[in-house]
Amino acid sequence: MNNGYIAAPITEVLVFRTNIRFKKDLRQVGPFLDKQPGIQRWNVDREDSDKVLRIEARHLLPQDIIHLITRAGFFCEELPE
Amino acid sequence: MRTRDENKICELHRRTVEMIVRDGLDGFGVNKLAKAAGVSPATIYIYYKDREDLIVQTAIRVTERMLKESLDGFDPDNMSLEEGLRNQWQNRARHFFNNPLDTQFMEKMRYSHLYDKVSKDVYHTFKEMMGRFCHNAIKRGELIPLSTEVYWSVAYAPLYQLIKFHSQDKTFGDTKFHFTEEAMEQALQLVLKALKP
Numbered sequence: 001m002n003n004g005y006i007a008a009p010i011t012e013v014l015v016f017r018t019n020i021r022f023k024k025d026l027r028q029v030g031p032f033l034d035k036q037p038g039i040q041r042w043n044v045d046r047e048d049s050d051k052v053l054r055i056e057a058r059h060l061l062p063q064d065i066i067h068l069i070t071r072a073g074f075f076c077e078e079l080p081e
Numbered sequence: 082m083r084t085r086d087e088n089k090i091c092e093l094h095r096r097t098v099e100m101i102v103r104d105g106l107d108g109f110g111v112n113k114l115a116k117a118a119g120v121s122p123a124t125i126y127i128y129y130k131d132r133e134d135l136i137v138q139t140a141i142r143v144t145e146r147m148l149k150e151s152l153d154g155f156d157p158d159n160m161s162l163e164e165g166l167r168n169q170w171q172n173r174a175r176h177f178f179n180n181p182l183d184t185q186f187m188e189k190m191r192y193s194h195l196y197d198k199v200s201k202d203v204y205h206t207f208k209e210m211m212g213r214f215c216h217n218a219i220k221r222g223e224l225i226p227l228s229t230e231v232y233w234s235v236a237y238a239p240l241y242q243l244i245k246f247h248s249q250d251k252t253f254g255d256t257k258f259h260f261t262e263e264a265m266e267q268a269l270q271l272v273l274k275a276l277k278p
Contacts, residue, residue, distance in 0.1 A: 013127045015126040054131070
């Protein structure tokens with residue numbers, strides 16, 4: 001019998017320091033993040049001095065994001081735990 | 082797996098209130114909070130979407146606690162106008178004296194564009210109960226029908242002014258005013274006299 005239980009993978013929160021400062025920057029990186037499989041939600045805290053990129057994702061490594069953002073032309077490093 | 086740590090969240094809220102009271106909303110940042118609370122900014126972003134979310138969540142928690150304490154022992158259906166108002170004055174004064182930082186924090190929030198996001202839902206039950214209390218008092222002939230604004234200005238503003246005098250270093254001239262039960266009761270009696278038909 002199917003009890004409806006599905007072992008859902010755990011969503012992880014990944015956070016990065018970036019230089020994504022303006023709305024036009026968001027328009028530049030947005031499409032890359034939207035297209036990336038595994039990313040469920042993302043946002044940039046542009047009011048914070050670290051311009052923190054916050055990502056809720058499954059099965060993604062911080063390196064994948066850093067690679068993606070760097071390729072889009074922005075600085076990106078993981079915030080230490 | 083990262084689990085939600087309630088103690089950590091409480092501590093973050095407490096520090097947020099402290100820092101915003103001290104440095105203002107503009108002077109508040111996730112980095113500064115992280116340093117003060119001894120956690121990494123990454124930890125804070127696990128719990129909150131961004132700086133704004135953190136401030137709004139903190140204000141909602143502070144408001145909910147204030148409303149809960151304010152409804153302590155309050156019975157809108159069975160209390161007379163005098164009993165109900167005395168209960169409210171006592172509860173609100175007690176809350177203020179026990180949580181002066183929370184009150185100052187909410188003062189700062191009230192003039193910020195974020196306040197709408199806080200007040201949207203939290204006041205629902207409170208407003209309903211206060212409305213019912215007034216409605217009952219009017220029905221019993223204990224209260225003049227008034228607009229909410231006029232009612233509030235007469236019913237509560239005197240209490241808040243006394244609290245304000247207490248918090249200031251000086252009131253008129255050089256003397257300091259100390260909030261007392263007697264002063265509160267005296268003002269309450271005048272308020273009741275004004276509100277009764």
